Amino acid sequence: MLYDVIVIGGGPAGYTCALYAARANLNVLVLEKLAPGGQMATTDRVDNYPGFPDGVEGFELAMSMKKGAERFGAVSQMADVTEVKLQGDIKEICAGGKQLQARTVVLASGARPRELGLPGEKELRGRGVSYCATCDGMFYRGKTVVVAGGGDTACADALYLSRLCQKVLVVHRRDKLRASAAYQKPLLEAGNVEFIWDSEVMALEYADILIGAHLRNKKTGAQTLIACSGLFVAIGQVPETGLFAGQIDLDPAGYVLAGEDTRTNLPGVFCAGDLRAKPLRQIVTACADGAVAAQAAEEYLSM
Amino acid sequence: MAVKTFTQENFDQEVLGAQGPVLVDFWASWCGPCRMFAPIVDEFAGEHQADVVVGKVNIDEEPDLAARYGVMSIPTAILYKNGEVAATLVGVQPKENLEALLK
Numbered sequence: 001m002l003y004d005v006i007v008i009g010g011g012p013a014g015y016t017c018a019l020y021a022a023r024a025n026l027n028v029l030v031l032e033k034l035a036p037g038g039q040m041a042t043t044d045r046v047d048n049y050p051g052f053p054d055g056v057e058g059f060e061l062a063m064s065m066k067k068g069a070e071r072f073g074a075v076s077q078m079a080d081v082t083e084v085k086l087q088g089d090i091k092e093i094c095a096g097g098k099q100l101q102a103r104t105v106v107l108a109s110g111a112r113p114r115e116l117g118l119p120g121e122k123e124l125r126g127r128g129v130s131y132c133a134t135c136d137g138m139f140y141r142g143k144t145v146v147v148a149g150g151g152d153t154a155c156a157d158a159l160y161l162s163r164l165c166q167k168v169l170v171v172h173r174r175d176k177l178r179a180s181a182a183y184q185k186p187l188l189e190a191g192n193v194e195f196i197w198d199s200e201v202m203a204l205e206y207a208d209i210l211i212g213a214h215l216r217n218k219k220t221g222a223q224t225l226i227a228c229s230g231l232f233v234a235i236g237q238v239p240e241t242g243l244f245a246g247q248i249d250l251d252p253a254g255y256v257l258a259g260e261d262t263r264t265n266l267p268g269v270f271c272a273g274d275l276r277a278k279p280l281r282q283i284v285t286a287c288a289d290g291a292v293a294a295q296a297a298e299e300y301l302s303m
Numbered sequence: 304m305a306v307k308t309f310t311q312e313n314f315d316q317e318v319l320g321a322q323g324p325v326l327v328d329f330w331a332s333w334c335g336p337c338r339m340f341a342p343i344v345d346e347f348a349g350e351h352q353a354d355v356v357v358g359k360v361n362i363d364e365e366p367d368l369a370a371r372y373g374v375m376s377i378p379t380a381i382l383y384k385n386g387e388v389a390a391t392l393v394g395v396q397p398k399e400n401l402e403a404l405l406k
Contacts, residue, residue, distance in 0.1 A: 034395050035339030042335040059335040078343075080397055126376035126393030135334045139375040209373070230375075 002101050003029050005297050006093055008081050009108035009240075011038030012283045013273025015065035015074075016290030017106050017297075022072035024298045029102070030069070031095045033080040037062025038110045039237075039274070040283055044134035044160065049283045061283075081109075086247045086269045104268045104297040107244060107256060108290065111237035111274040111281070116148065120204045124231075128210020133157035133232050137164050140230040146171055146213050148201050149234035155183035157232050162190040169226060171196045171215055201231065239275050251277045262293040270296050306348045307358035310365055318358070319386040325356045326401065329372075329379045331363050340378040340395045347401045354405055355382075 005021045007014045010032030021028040035041065043058030052061075066076060079096025086105060093100045113131040115121055121129055130136040133147075137160055145165050147158045150172030156179075161168045168190075175197045177184055187193050198219045205212035205225060212227045239254045249257040249265040255277035262270040272289035274281045309318055309327060318325045328344045330337035348357035362369040362377060372381060372388065382390040382404045390404050 034397060035342065037335070037339065041339050044333070044335065057335070059338045080399075126379055126391070127373070128375065130376055132336060132376075135336055135378075136376045138331075139369075209375070 002090070002103065003027055004102065004301055005029070005104050005106060005294070006031065006091070006100060006102035007106045007108055008084075008093070009038065009110055009273070009275075010036045010066065010076060011062075011108060011110050011273060011286060012040055012065060013110070013275075013286035013290040013293075014038075014106070014108035015062075015069045016287040017108060017272055017294045018069035018074035018290075019065070019072060020291045020294030021297060022069055022074040024294065026294075026298060026301065028069075028074045029100070030066075030074060030076045031079055031081055031093070031100075032076060033078070035062075035078070036066040036076070039112075042132055042135070046283060081243060084243055084247070086244070086266050089268070091268065104270065104300055106262075106290075106293045106297060107241075107248070107264070107269065107271045107275055108273045108286075108293075109240040109243075109275055110286075111239045113233065114236045114238050116201055116233055116235065118201065118204055120206055124204060124206055124210050127208065128206065128229060129204070129231050129233065131233050133160050133234075136230070136232075137161050140165050142166050143229040144169070144227065145230035145232060146201070146226060146228045147232045147234060148172075149236070150174060150177045150179065151234065151236065152179045152183055154232075154234035155179035155187055157234050158193055159183060159187055159190065161232065162187070162193050165230075166192065168193045169196055169228070170194070171199050171201060171213075173198065173200045173218060196226075204231070237274065237281075241275060253277075260292065262289055262296050268297075268300050306345055307356065309358045309360050309368070311367060314360075314368055317356070318383050321356055321383070323355065324389070324405065325358065325383045326404070327381050327383065328357070328359045329362050329369055329374045329377055329381070330359055331361060331377055334377050336395045337378045340380075343396070343398050344380070344401070347398050351402075351405065 004026035005028040041062040047055040083094040085092040144167040202216045203214040256271040258271040270293040272293040273286035380392045
């Protein structure tokens with residue numbers, strides 16, 4: 001079967017694209033490697049997606065977006081994409097061991113949390129190192145934890161952890177937070193959150209489990225060891241563009257170079273969501289990209 | 304065979320005392336990734352009924368079981384063989400990773 005649109009990635013960008021494409025009577029397949037929602041589904045509560053005055057659980061929102069697209073005929077398949085051939089009129093995609101074909105492809109595979117890249121980090125995942133505060137926070141009830149990072153995710157994590165942990169130390173490489181004011185004020189008022197500025201985690205101290213973090217002050221060069229049971233890493237994201245490298249033009253950070261019209265360097269290939277080089281990565285901007293990509297695909301197909 | 308629920312009461316007998324391998328998914332209802340993982344575990348269980356017993360431990364209801372096996376991140380999937388931990392996977396996994404544990 002030849003699909004009109006294959007969407008790679010079942011997050012908010014992918015399912016909005018599928019919704020719009022299906023409503024335009026295109027036959028559309030969404031490929032998702034794990035489960036619908038992507039990063040959004042791991043978010044405890046989403047307060048900045050309009051239409052939900054009391055907030056909404058990320059997972060619920062993901063399932064709703066999937067259902068909404070499927071109501072108009074979009075099809076989802078849980079399969080990991082292992083190879084893509086994006087040149088030419090017929091695009092070839094290998095997913096879950098099956099060969100699929102489509103006339104257009106929308107890249108919406110998003111991003112994953114960036115790791116610190118320190119020795120022991122991988123082994124300590126689930127032994128003190130975490131990339132999901134809402135998943136793992138309760139295992140650190142009453143303990144001291146470090147949050148690495150200074151953006152929205154780091155601050156949301158620190159705020160969540162401040163309600164459970166005895167003490168939360170936010171280690172940030174700059175001298176002020178990048179996070180929006182909505183996160184900063186409650187953090188400063190929490191009482192058990194301390195900030196360690198101009199510093200980064202340079203090594204992990206551990207036996208079977210994490211027992212501390214070695215910090216380095218970037219301005220003074222001073223090194224300190226902080227005793228902690230948990231280290232929550234929130235230092236940004238890495239785009240999931242590995243599969244497309246060599247076919248699609250990327251910026252130096254690895255994001256896909258596509259403008260607001262979502263068009264990539266290849267005809268019939270579009271890019272939506274966190275994967276795209278852009279100034280603001282939010283659920284609502286991912287959805288916007290998805291709608292534009294569906295429109296662009298429809299235009300391309302009718303040429 | 305459906306996915307089982309393991310508790311303090313039945314864990315020693317049904318997991319540690321089992322003849323064959325047992326895969327246990329440690330989870331909680333408020334954990335988004337756990338809810339993403341659940342259908343993957345269910346599908347795996349359905350396809351491997353002959354090879355492996357699959358069950359879940361709700362860490363809110365069974366904090367002692369989670370502590371006993373050092374679970375500090377969820378979802379965590381642990382494969383038990385002959386009463387011992389044979390493998391541990393932390394985080395949401397594709398079904399293929401669960402299948403690789405059986406080999």
